Amino acid sequence: MARKSSRSTSFDVAALAGVSQSVVSRAFTPGSRIADETRTKVLEAALKLNYVPNSIASSLTTKRTNIVALIIGNLDNPFYVHVLHTFSRRLQAQGRQVLIFTVEPNSESDEAIMHLLKYQVDGVVLTAAQLSTRMISLCHDRGIPIVLFNRYIPGSDASGVRCDNVAGGALIAEAFLAAGAQNFALITGDLKGTTSGDRVRGFVERLLDGGVKRSQIVEVHGHSSYEGAFNATIKLIRDKSRVRPDALFGVNDIMAMGAIDALRHRLGLRVPEDLMVGGFDDIPEGRRAPYQLTTVRQPIEQMVDETLSILHLDDPTEPIPRGIDRPIKGRLIWRSSIPVPPAYRGEADAAKNEDER
Amino acid sequence: MARKSSRSTSFDVAALAGVSQSVVSRAFTPGSRIADETRTKVLEAALKLNYVPNSIASSLTTKRTNIVALIIGNLDNPFYVHVLHTFSRRLQAQGRQVLIFTVEPNSESDEAIMHLLKYQVDGVVLTAAQLSTRMISLCHDRGIPIVLFNRYIPGSDASGVRCDNVAGGALIAEAFLAAGAQNFALITGDLKGTTSGDRVRGFVERLLDGGVKRSQIVEVHGHSSYEGAFNATIKLIRDKSRVRPDALFGVNDIMAMGAIDALRHRLGLRVPEDLMVGGFDDIPEGRRAPYQLTTVRQPIEQMVDETLSILHLDDPTEPIPRGIDRPIKGRLIWRSSIPVPPAYRGEADAAKNEDER
DNA sequence: CGCTCCTATGAATACGCATTCACCGTCATA
DNA sequence: TATGACGGTGAATGCGTATTCATAGGAGCG
Structure with missing residues (x-):
C-alpha cells in the first residue's frame, strides 16, 4: 500500500452522508448550527471512512x-x-x-x-x-x-x-538562623538567569539582616547540576583556609542533593549533624529517605x-x-536536612504525613 | 495592536522583491531552480518584512x-x-x-x-x-x-x-552468580508491558540454568516506581517466613534505587555487604555516589x-x-552495588573512569 | 544568422477546511 | 391566507504555500 494512502477528506464524508462539505465541517464544530439528526448521519459516515478532521488544514482558516x-x-x-x-x-x-x-x-x-x-x-x-x-x-x-x-x-x-525567589531565599536563611547555624555557605550555578541570582540575594540579605557578618558567608559557583554541586562542595569543604560552614544552601534541590551526597560519601560528614542543608524547588526526589530535604516549595x-x-x-x-x-510566593517545607527547631515540629510532622501519603 | 497583526505572506515578500510568489517559495526551498541573485534579493525582502514561511500552509501541499x-x-x-x-x-x-x-x-x-x-x-x-x-x-x-x-x-x-531484555536480565543473573549470591529476590512492577516481563524471564531462566532452585528466588510486585520498589522492599525483607535474600534485582534502575534506599534507611542493611543490588537501564542517576549501581546499559x-x-x-x-x-543487546556495567569479582575488576575500573569523566 | 536547448520566472491550481452568504422550507403570528 | 422569522443547508470563497505547466530570454551550436 502506498504511504499516503487513504486519507479521506470532508468531501468524501459529505458524499457518503449525502450532504455538502460545509455540513461535515459543522458536524465537527461544537456549537454550530446543524440538526442533530444530520450530525449523527455525518458522524456515522465519518466513522465508516475513518475520517479524522485535518487540523492542519483547519488552522489555515482559523489561524489557531x-x-x-x-x-x-x-x-x-x-x-x-x-x-x-x-x-x-x-x-x-x-x-x-x-x-x-x-x-x-x-x-x-x-x-x-x-x-x-x-x-x-x-x-x-x-x-x-x-x-x-x-x-x-x-x-x-x-x-x-x-x-x-x-x-x-x-x-x-x-x-x-x-x-518569588528573593523571598524564597530568605525563607531558607530564616530556617538556618532558627536552627542556630553560624557559618553559611551557598552553592549556586552560573547566574545568567535571574532565578539563582534572586535566591542568592534573598538568602544573603536575610542573613545580613539577621546580624550575620559578610565574612560568615561563602559563595561557591559550579555547574548548575547535581554533579556541579557535588564537585563544588568537595572543593568548598577541602579548602582549609576558612572555617567549615555548618549550613549549606543549594540554590535548587538537585544541587542540594549533590551537595549532600558529596558531604556524606566523599567527605565523611553527616547531614544535618555536621552540616545542615537547604534546597529550593521541592522536587519529589528531595523527599526521598536519604535526603529529606528542607526546601522551598514552588507551587x-x-x-x-x-x-x-x-x-x-x-x-x-x-x-x-x-x-x-x-x-x-513559595512555602518552606520542613524536613530533616535542617534540624527542626521546636517551634516548627508540628509543621514538620505535617509535611512528613503529606509526603508519606 | 491587534493580536493577529502583521504576519506577512510570501505574496508580500514577492511584491517587495519585485518577483512572483512562486519565486519566493523557491527561494526558501533548498535545491529548487532559482538564480542565486534572485534568491538573495528575495531573502533580503523577507528579512525586511520579518517573513517566516508558514509551515502549516506548506504542509497542506507537501503532506509533511x-x-x-x-x-x-x-x-x-x-x-x-x-x-x-x-x-x-x-x-x-x-x-x-x-x-x-x-x-x-x-x-x-x-x-x-x-x-x-x-x-x-x-x-x-x-x-x-x-x-x-x-x-x-x-x-x-x-x-x-x-x-x-x-x-x-x-x-x-x-x-x-x-x-534485548531477556538477555539483559540474564546478565544481571550472571553478575549475581559470579559474585556468589545464594538467595535471590527480584522486584518488578506490573507486567503489562513486555519489558519487565522479559527481564524477569531472562533473569530467572539464567539462574535456573546456573543450578539455582526455584525456591531460592522470590518475586515481589510493586508499583513501577521508586516509591513502589521502596515499599515492596520493606515488605520483602520484613517477611520473616523466608530466608533473607542476599541479591536483589530491581527490574529498572529507578526501582533499584528505591530498593537500595529502603534497605539502608528503613531496614538498616548495607549494600552490597548484606545485600547486593542490580538494576537495568543505566540512568545517570544510578551512577551517583550513594548508588553506584551495577546495571545493564540500554544503548x-x-x-x-x-x-x-x-x-x-x-x-x-x-x-x-x-x-x-x-x-x-545491552551491556553490563560493573559498579559497586554488586561486589566486583576479581575477574571483572578491570572492567569495573574502566566504567568508573568513564563515569568520572 | 537561425535554430535548438536550457534556465529562470510567472500564472494558475490544488491542498482540506471554516465561514460567509444566500436560499429554502417551516412554523407561528396577524 | 399572507407575512415574517428562523433554523438548516449548500455554493462559493479564502487561508498561505508548493508545484505544474507554459513562456521568455539567453547561450550554444552549426
Missing part, C-alpha cells in the same frame, strides 16, 4: 493550531521535567498539545524561536533558557504571546511568571495556571500581555 | 508536517526523560520537532492516537505506554508509521525497537537511531515497515 511551544533548557533538573509534565497535562485537557523545543542550557533560544514561528504556535512558554529581547518582540509582532516561566527580563515588555500547579491565563489561549483577540511580572 | 509525535507514559522514570531528550535533540537536528503526548502510565494510548491523527504527524514513537492493535492499523492505514520503543506486541504488525542513542531509521521520515514513499522487531 492548538499547539503551544515549550522551550526548555534543562531536562536534567527534575524540576523542569515536572514543569513540562504539568504543562502537557493541562494543555491536553484543553485539547491542545505541547511542541517541545530543547535547547542547550544557557544558550540563547533565538534559533528555537525562529523555528517555532514557522509552526504558527498559539503561544510560547520559555523555561530554563535565555532569550534575547529581539526575539520577544518578534513573537509579539506576529501576535504570538510568550511567557517566561521562572525567569524575567527586568524592564522588558516580556511577561513572566515566577516563584508548580499555580504557576502553570498563571502562565496559561496570561497566554489567553482561548481568546486570541485579547491584546498580547506585556511586561507582566507575576511573582508567586 | 515535520512533526513527530512522541507518546510517553512515564516521565517519573528518568530513563524515559533521557529518551525524550534524545529524540528531541536528534529530530531538531533534522529540522523536525517533537509533539508530546503524555498519557497515564499503563493506560491505553488510544485517545492520544486519535488526537495525533488530527495533527497529521509524520511519524509516531510510543514508549512506556500501552496501545491497542486497532490503533496501529489506524495509523498504518493513514500512512503514518509508528514505532514502539522498548515495547513490542508479539505477532502484530507493529514495529518496535527495544533492548539509547543506538536505539533512537534504529527507531528513526525505521520511521523513514526522509522518504515517505517507502512502504510502512510492519512487524519489525529489532532487539538490541
Whole structure:
C-alpha cells in the first residue's frame, strides 16, 4: 500500500452522508448550527471512512493550531521535567498539545524561536533558557504571546511568571538562623538567569539582616547540576583556609542533593549533624529517605495556571500581555536536612504525613 | 495592536522583491531552480518584512508536517526523560520537532492516537505506554508509521525497537552468580508491558540454568516506581517466613534505587555487604555516589537511531515497515552495588573512569 | 544568422477546511 | 391566507504555500 494512502477528506464524508462539505465541517464544530439528526448521519459516515478532521488544514482558516511551544533548557533538573509534565497535562485537557523545543542550557533560544514561528504556535512558554529581547518582540509582532516561566527580563515588555525567589531565599536563611547555624555557605550555578541570582540575594540579605557578618558567608559557583554541586562542595569543604560552614544552601534541590551526597560519601560528614542543608524547588526526589530535604516549595500547579491565563489561549483577540511580572510566593517545607527547631515540629510532622501519603 | 497583526505572506515578500510568489517559495526551498541573485534579493525582502514561511500552509501541499509525535507514559522514570531528550535533540537536528503526548502510565494510548491523527504527524514513537492493535492499523492505514520503543506486541504488525531484555536480565543473573549470591529476590512492577516481563524471564531462566532452585528466588510486585520498589522492599525483607535474600534485582534502575534506599534507611542493611543490588537501564542517576549501581546499559542513542531509521521520515514513499522487531543487546556495567569479582575488576575500573569523566 | 536547448520566472491550481452568504422550507403570528 | 422569522443547508470563497505547466530570454551550436 502506498504511504499516503487513504486519507479521506470532508468531501468524501459529505458524499457518503449525502450532504455538502460545509455540513461535515459543522458536524465537527461544537456549537454550530446543524440538526442533530444530520450530525449523527455525518458522524456515522465519518466513522465508516475513518475520517479524522485535518487540523492542519483547519488552522489555515482559523489561524489557531492548538499547539503551544515549550522551550526548555534543562531536562536534567527534575524540576523542569515536572514543569513540562504539568504543562502537557493541562494543555491536553484543553485539547491542545505541547511542541517541545530543547535547547542547550544557557544558550540563547533565538534559533528555537525562529523555528517555532514557522509552526504558527498559539503561544510560547520559555523555561530554563535565555532569550534575547529581539526575539520577544518578534513573537509579539506576529501576535504570538510568550511567557517566561521562572525567569524575567527586568524592564522588558516580556511577561513572566515566577516563584518569588528573593523571598524564597530568605525563607531558607530564616530556617538556618532558627536552627542556630553560624557559618553559611551557598552553592549556586552560573547566574545568567535571574532565578539563582534572586535566591542568592534573598538568602544573603536575610542573613545580613539577621546580624550575620559578610565574612560568615561563602559563595561557591559550579555547574548548575547535581554533579556541579557535588564537585563544588568537595572543593568548598577541602579548602582549609576558612572555617567549615555548618549550613549549606543549594540554590535548587538537585544541587542540594549533590551537595549532600558529596558531604556524606566523599567527605565523611553527616547531614544535618555536621552540616545542615537547604534546597529550593521541592522536587519529589528531595523527599526521598536519604535526603529529606528542607526546601522551598514552588507551587508548580499555580504557576502553570498563571502562565496559561496570561497566554489567553482561548481568546486570541485579547491584546498580547506585556511586561507582566507575576511573582508567586513559595512555602518552606520542613524536613530533616535542617534540624527542626521546636517551634516548627508540628509543621514538620505535617509535611512528613503529606509526603508519606 | 491587534493580536493577529502583521504576519506577512510570501505574496508580500514577492511584491517587495519585485518577483512572483512562486519565486519566493523557491527561494526558501533548498535545491529548487532559482538564480542565486534572485534568491538573495528575495531573502533580503523577507528579512525586511520579518517573513517566516508558514509551515502549516506548506504542509497542506507537501503532506509533511515535520512533526513527530512522541507518546510517553512515564516521565517519573528518568530513563524515559533521557529518551525524550534524545529524540528531541536528534529530530531538531533534522529540522523536525517533537509533539508530546503524555498519557497515564499503563493506560491505553488510544485517545492520544486519535488526537495525533488530527495533527497529521509524520511519524509516531510510543514508549512506556500501552496501545491497542486497532490503533496501529489506524495509523498504518493513514500512512503514518509508528514505532514502539522498548515495547513490542508479539505477532502484530507493529514495529518496535527495544533492548534485548531477556538477555539483559540474564546478565544481571550472571553478575549475581559470579559474585556468589545464594538467595535471590527480584522486584518488578506490573507486567503489562513486555519489558519487565522479559527481564524477569531472562533473569530467572539464567539462574535456573546456573543450578539455582526455584525456591531460592522470590518475586515481589510493586508499583513501577521508586516509591513502589521502596515499599515492596520493606515488605520483602520484613517477611520473616523466608530466608533473607542476599541479591536483589530491581527490574529498572529507578526501582533499584528505591530498593537500595529502603534497605539502608528503613531496614538498616548495607549494600552490597548484606545485600547486593542490580538494576537495568543505566540512568545517570544510578551512577551517583550513594548508588553506584551495577546495571545493564540500554544503548539509547543506538536505539533512537534504529527507531528513526525505521520511521523513514526522509522518504515517505517507502512502504510502512510492519512487524519489525529489532532487539538490541545491552551491556553490563560493573559498579559497586554488586561486589566486583576479581575477574571483572578491570572492567569495573574502566566504567568508573568513564563515569568520572 | 537561425535554430535548438536550457534556465529562470510567472500564472494558475490544488491542498482540506471554516465561514460567509444566500436560499429554502417551516412554523407561528396577524 | 399572507407575512415574517428562523433554523438548516449548500455554493462559493479564502487561508498561505508548493508545484505544474507554459513562456521568455539567453547561450550554444552549426
